[in-house]
Amino acid sequence: MTLPLKITLVAACALVDADGRVLVAQRPEGKALAGLWEFPGGKVEPGERPEATLIRELDEELGIAVKEACLAPLTFASHAYETFHLLMPLWICRRWEGSIQRKEHQALQWLRPARLRDIPMPPADEPLIPALIDLLGP
Ligand SMILES: Nc1nc2c([nH]c(=O)n2[C@H]2C[C@H](O)[C@@H](COP(=O)(O)OP(=O)(O)OP(=O)(O)O)O2)c(=O)[nH]1
């Protein structure tokens, strides 16, 4: 018997600095995909608007306040993991309040989009890199 497909909706954000670099965060030890570099964000809770999820996660994970008007949709990931199918819209954000703090991740780094190819990211994320290069240059 095949199990019903479980679709997990995750809201993620590419924060972009004044030099066109993107923030990536290293996933915590003990969690799925530990050690891989991801875009900050998290699972959309039942009844939650994805934009609200993202604003909540950016506060919880990085300690910054983002206004919904400062979020622009860029692209999305659709990836079949072993136990669920990930659907992950990716927003970009160039403006936030507060300074970025490492609250949940092992490490944070700012990279030019082409450099994202040099770090280990979850398999769902690799197809997102060209959209960032198109938008921001390599
Ligand atoms: N945030 C984020 N999650 C990603 C990315 N790529 C990717 O495959 N994922 C997967 C990993 C997880 O299975 C899922 C989201 O995980 P998460 O650990 O961020 O979720 P969360 O912040 O809500 O944390 P938790 O409460 O579930 O522990 O999406 C990415 O770039 N960013």
Ligand SMILES: [Mg+2]
């Ligand atoms: Mg998260």
